[in-house]
Amino acid sequence: MKFEQLLADRTRLMGVNVIREILKVVSQPGMISLAGGIPAPESFPMDKMRELTERVIDKYESNAFQYDLTEGFIPLREALVGYLGQKNIHASVDDILVASGSQGVLDALGKTLISPGDKIAVEAPTYLGALQAFNPYEPQYVRMDMDEDGLVPESLDEVLKTHTIKFIYTVPTFQNPTGRSVTLARRKQIAEIIQHHDALLIEDDPYSALRYRGEALPAIQTFAPEHVVYITTLSKILAPGLRLGICIAPQLIKKWLVIVKQGVDLHTNTFSQAIAAEYLAGGYLDEQLPKIINLYGPKLQAMLDAIEKYFPANFTWSKPEGGMFVWAEGPEGLDTEKLYWEAVKQNVAYVPGKFFYTQKGEGNATMRLNFTKSDEETIDRAIHILADVLKEACA
Amino acid sequence: MKFEQLLADRTRLMGVNVIREILKVVSQPGMISLAGGIPAPESFPMDKMRELTERVIDKYESNAFQYDLTEGFIPLREALVGYLGQKNIHASVDDILVASGSQGVLDALGKTLISPGDKIAVEAPTYLGALQAFNPYEPQYVRMDMDEDGLVPESLDEVLKTHTIKFIYTVPTFQNPTGRSVTLARRKQIAEIIQHHDALLIEDDPYSALRYRGEALPAIQTFAPEHVVYITTLSKILAPGLRLGICIAPQLIKKWLVIVKQGVDLHTNTFSQAIAAEYLAGGYLDEQLPKIINLYGPKLQAMLDAIEKYFPANFTWSKPEGGMFVWAEGPEGLDTEKLYWEAVKQNVAYVPGKFFYTQKGEGNATMRLNFTKSDEETIDRAIHILADVLKEACA
Known part of the structure; x- marks a missing residue:
């Protein structure tokens, strides 16, 4: 049967999530992803999960x-x-x-x-x-x-x-x-x-x-x-x-x-x-939060240090004191969606910033970089590789 | 601020769930509820939950x-x-x-x-x-x-x-x-x-x-x-x-x-x-399902037996071979929503059937009776009490 004709009008406004399509390559072997917004699994209280679930089963039955x-x-x-x-x-x-x-x-x-x-x-x-x-x-x-x-x-x-x-x-x-x-x-x-x-x-x-x-x-x-x-x-x-x-x-x-x-x-x-x-x-x-902060703080610092060290001079970026993301912006005319595919060839993924704007034409030169999922050394390496891709594009 | 004016148009079609309001009395102490659609907690594999959660934590980390x-x-x-x-x-x-x-x-x-x-x-x-x-x-x-x-x-x-x-x-x-x-x-x-x-x-x-x-x-x-x-x-x-x-x-x-x-x-x-x-x-x-069936089967039988024994002659009811509900219908002119409050006074609750119809005026003489939550003796007693309320109304 023709299912298209059954779809509600509102589906016209939803469409396939472009970002999701783009990010499919992120799971390829060897890819360093600065793209996701995913907490590090090491941030979960895995050593306490068994105790917590037992406590719940005993207490609440x-x-x-x-x-x-x-x-x-x-x-x-x-x-x-x-x-x-x-x-x-x-x-x-x-x-x-x-x-x-x-x-x-x-x-x-x-x-x-x-x-x-x-x-x-x-x-x-x-x-x-x-x-x-x-x-x-x-x-x-x-x-x-x-x-x-x-x-x-x-x-x-x-x-x-x-x-x-x-x-x-x-x-x-x-x-x-x-x-x-x-x-x-x-x-x-x-x-x-x-x-x-x-x-x-x-x-x-x-x-x-x-x-x-x-x-x-x-x-x-x-x-x-x-x-x-x-x-x-x-x-x-x-x-x-x-x-x-x-x-x-x-x-x-x-x-x-x-x-x-x-x-x-x-x-x-x-x-x-x-x-x-x-x-x-x-x-x-109260026990876990300091661990999470000690886990992520150095990752953020590693990313900010690497950007400072490697990124082209005509880039600016945010200097957050927490969270999961750094935002970078290149010179006008740069197209970070096009560059995405170059970076992916070098096994580094990020999110092109334009997808976070409600108006077409904004944010073409921006990118979102996540630092919570990778270790410090990997972050340094990934930013280095990404910076080389950016320099080539800006040259 | 005036929040009413902020509500989306669609909320007009949603309204407060009348059934939910009616069923608030169900949690009163001493009430026998044939109203809910809630599985018996004895149907859950509680003796296996600890083993299952440990298995999940070990296997999937x-x-x-x-x-x-x-x-x-x-x-x-x-x-x-x-x-x-x-x-x-x-x-x-x-x-x-x-x-x-x-x-x-x-x-x-x-x-x-x-x-x-x-x-x-x-x-x-x-x-x-x-x-x-x-x-x-x-x-x-x-x-x-x-x-x-x-x-x-x-x-x-x-x-x-x-x-x-x-x-x-x-x-x-x-x-x-x-x-x-x-x-x-x-x-x-x-x-x-x-x-x-x-x-x-x-x-x-x-x-x-x-x-x-x-x-x-x-x-x-x-x-x-x-x-x-x-x-x-x-x-x-x-x-x-x-x-x-x-x-x-x-x-x-x-x-x-x-x-x-x-x-x-x-x-x-x-x-x-x-x-x-x-x-x-x-x-x-495979282990649990026979237990659930052995738990609920006698409850269904107890309810059907009790309805047969106690309900007024001018009632009809479904004879299901499974599930969680029996449906009963009284003579035309009966208002099971009104009777609900009489039954509740006698500490028995059910759901008036009219709420399951999309057209007003249908199902006024019907009721839904759940048998999974109570034991057989309680079901017999509740149906007996309910039958007396119905007889009084039909007299």
């Missing part, structure tokens, strides 16, 4: 395997109250929704909030997974400027003045893809601007726990809790395969996210949630 | 906790090829999609296929969770008749002749809510009808493994694999908290389900999938 509340497993939400409190995010058990990864939160937000044609304000560049979550609900995107200090508040203000915006989406700390962080002063400004315009902001914060140097920055949510939906994840501080995303939202929005999520997957995996509850409440994270 | 393919964990899909093959469902690893519960498959199908206003053919009554999955995509429903032998093929044919139907949704075996099964002869007829009309049918099959007597019925998919999307789940034969749904679909549809699912939750929980892979491949299911 069949409840860890039964249907559960759409809102999330209560012992996990109880543990999250304390975890979020340390970040000055004040939430009760009732304020917290646990979803199937941050992606599950983003999908539920899209479904709850976006009518076709609604305008969403996003950074240029922005997180691709958010666009994939929102696209099926057929929004339009309005771009906001960024610089080295993250989202430019004046650009946000201008966008809110000139458009009817359903919500603003931002990753203010160690942004994916740029690694940039919004400064403290700007966070306060952004909070004031959204309050002034009575606008809703979605603050996606997967990375703030991964800080290798410098001082912690408070979430924008802490300055404007009534106007912010805050999202975080256990993927980077426990394990991504457990698919645990967390959302704190104003009550009416949270109520709708629960209704929406019930139709999408009934509830989040109970066993994973029970493992995470014990991981947080049992103090395992 | 960090891969069991890492990001994984949207399509599903390969060792699980490999194990499913054999499991499905036993049911004469021929699928390669590439044909199988693992989602976050059957609910995850239903949501992905809705998103992939339904444009606002599209017509979906459903049984009267039908599975409520499917409606919850489809409603946000704004379909219209066209009802099809059922009788004691399940979906009436002539009604399906008539619906396909008189409407442009995007797809047919059916639960042909031990249907939720009625417990009815479509006969073998009708399965063949239905397969012919959808082939004749070149129509797509979604066959939702969560219960066929739970057969306590009688002969297994082949899936409709086996008669028309090109026209059927087949869905099953591990919730009833392993544990629902692991959230594992399975889908076999024609290739183009499967390709789109993967794209859609990537935006919804990236991929299904890896650790759960690895546990399920070992459960199937290690022969644990």
Whole structure:
């Protein structure tokens, strides 16, 4: 039968993920990938997993395997109250929704909030997974400027003045893809601007726990809790395969996210949630997080050092204090998608930056470089090889 | 801020789940619930969970906790090829999609296929969770008749002749809510009808493994694999908290389900999938399934015996050979929603049947009775109490 004619109209806006197609070569033998956004398996508490799962089976018995509340497993939400409190995010058990990864939160937000044609304000560049979550609900995107200090508040203000915006989406700390962080002063400004315009902001914060140097920055949510939906994840501080995303939202929005999520997957995996509850409440994270930071910090330093050493003089790049990515930009006219295939021939992969922009023509000379998956020596070698490819192209 | 004005138009069609509100009283102390659709915790292989999780941690190490393919964990899909093959469902690893519960498959199908206003053919009554999955995509429903032998093929044919139907949704075996099964002869007829009309049918099959007597019925998919999307789940034969749904679909549809699912939750929980892979491949299911059948079979018999013994003479009910539900219907004019509150006063809960219909006014005299969660004695007592409430109402 002709299945094409059965596809919903919204599939026109989704299409095959180009980045996914491009990245298929990444799994070829011998390839050094700076492309993914994948935590190092050494960051998982593998030495504690057996103990954690046994503890869960003993403590919760069949409840860890039964249907559960759409809102999330209560012992996990109880543990999250304390975890979020340390970040000055004040939430009760009732304020917290646990979803199937941050992606599950983003999908539920899209479904709850976006009518076709609604305008969403996003950074240029922005997180691709958010666009994939929102696209099926057929929004339009309005771009906001960024610089080295993250989202430019004046650009946000201008966008809110000139458009009817359903919500603003931002990753203010160690942004994916740029690694940039919004400064403290700007966070306060952004909070004031959204309050002034009575606008809703979605603050996606997967990375703030991964800080290798410098001082912690408070979430924008802490300055404007009534106007912010805050999202975080256990993927980077426990394990991504457990698919645990967390959302704190104003009550009416949270109520709708629960209704929406019930139709999408009934509830989040109970066993994973029970493992995470014990991981947080049992103090395992307090032991594990310094290990993760000690693992990633030197990798970031190795990447920044290698870029400094090898990259052509006409490149600029971000200098993040944490997260998983460095963002590099070459001279105008450079096409990093074309160069990608040259780099791949030399067994080095990255993500061409243009894919993180909502407007065609932006970001052609940019690239995202991940440092969490490879060791320091490999990072040095890969950046060296990549730099030679770039020099050849810029020559 | 005024969050109401931010809600997407589609939320108008979703609303608060009335059934959920009604069922809140079910958790009151002393209540005997025949309302849920929840497996007995004794059906979970709790004595094997420790062994299974250890086996997974030893065998797959960090891969069991890492990001994984949207399509599903390969060792699980490999194990499913054999499991499905036993049911004469021929699928390669590439044909199988693992989602976050059957609910995850239903949501992905809705998103992939339904444009606002599209017509979906459903049984009267039908599975409520499917409606919850489809409603946000704004379909219209066209009802099809059922009788004691399940979906009436002539009604399906008539619906396909008189409407442009995007797809047919059916639960042909031990249907939720009625417990009815479509006969073998009708399965063949239905397969012919959808082939004749070149129509797509979604066959939702969560219960066929739970057969306590009688002969297994082949899936409709086996008669028309090109026209059927087949869905099953591990919730009833392993544990629902692991959230594992399975889908076999024609290739183009499967390709789109993967794209859609990537935006919804990236991929299904890896650790759960690895546990399920070992459960199937290690022969644990072969040991567990007879135990589940021996657990539930007597419960079903106890319920049928008690209904026969206590219910008023003007009631009819289904006589399922498996599954989780019995469906009872009283005389015209009976309002089982009103009676629900009388029964609850006597500490017995059920689901009023009207909620399983897409057309208002249908099913007012019907009720769904679950037998998997209570023991035989309790079932007998609950049905006795309920029968007294019914007799009073019918007197």
